[in-house]
Amino acid sequence: MWNVSNTIFIDRRVREVYTFGTNPKLWYQWYAGLSEAEDLIGIGKKGTSMNLKYYFFGRSLALHVLVVENAPSGEGYIWRCIFSGAFDGTQTWRYIPKDGGTEVQFEMDYELPGSIFGKLANTIYIKKLMYNSVEQTLRNLKDISESD
Numbered sequence: 001m002w003n004v005s006n007t008i009f010i011d012r013r014v015r016e017v018y019t020f021g022t023n024p025k026l027w028y029q030w031y032a033g034l035s036e037a038e039d040l041i042g043i044g045k046k047g048t049s050m051n052l053k054y055y056f057f058g059r060s061l062a063l064h065v066l067v068v069e070n071a072p073s074g075e076g077y078i079w080r081c082i083f084s085g086a087f088d089g090t091q092t093w094r095y096i097p098k099d100g101g102t103e104v105q106f107e108m109d110y111e112l113p114g115s116i117f118g119k120l121a122n123t124i125y126i127k128k129l130m131y132n133s134v135e136q137t138l139r140n141l142k143d144i145s146e147s148d
Contacts, residue, residue, distance in 0.1 A: 001089070004130045005107040008138040009098065012145045017102040018077045018095040021141060022070060024050055030140035032133045035060075044079075045070045054086070057129065061086030076102075087112050104141065106134060 010017050020026060022044040028036045035053035042048025048067040053060045062085045069080040076096040083089055089110030096103045112126065 001109050001111050002127060002130075003107065003109050004127065004134050005105070006131070006134050006138055007103060007105045008142055009101055009103055010142045010145045011101040013100075014076055014095050014097040014102040017104065017141070017145050018079075020145060021093065021095065021104070022077075022079045024048060024065075027052075030137065030144050032136040032140060042067065056133070057126075063087075102145075104138060106138060108134065 024037045024040060024042075024044050028034050033055040035055070037050040037052055040048070040050040042050075044067060046067055046069060048070075050065050052063050052065060054063055055061070063083045064085050065081050065083045067079070067081045069078060071078060073094065074096070076094060079093045079095075081091050083091070087110055089108060092105075092107045094103075094105040096105065108130075110130075
């Protein structure tokens with residue numbers, strides 16, 4: 001299993017960022033490489049499921065997403081999903097109030113299919129691309145959330 005994590009500060013109240021960030025109908029607007037949700041059941045709460053396409057490495061990768069947690073956590077919120085398909089893993093998003101805005105903490109654990117070649121490719125190249133995609137995704141969320 002591989003891990004990618006990153007954090008960003010967004011100058012907007014935590015409730016607003018969390019509400020926008022956990023709405024699956026809007027993800028394609030800010031999540032780098034993600035299509036609109038298909039076969040969507042739910043609104044982002046626990047039990048919500050959908051099919052998505054993730055465009056990565058010039059390819060369309062089919063994924064199924066299931067929300068397994070969406071709840072208050074301390075003064076903020078936590079949102080977690082499992083995904084399967086072209087690759088498998090989990091994503092955890094934490095929305096934490098900080099300095100009048102929101103600190104968004106992102107963490108993804110994922111497993112690539114294949115043999116030792118897949119693991120070698122991940123180590124050399126794919127992990128860097130994943131990190132860049134996460135960084136762009138967080139910047140997109142920040143830019144949209146801070147715009148009026």
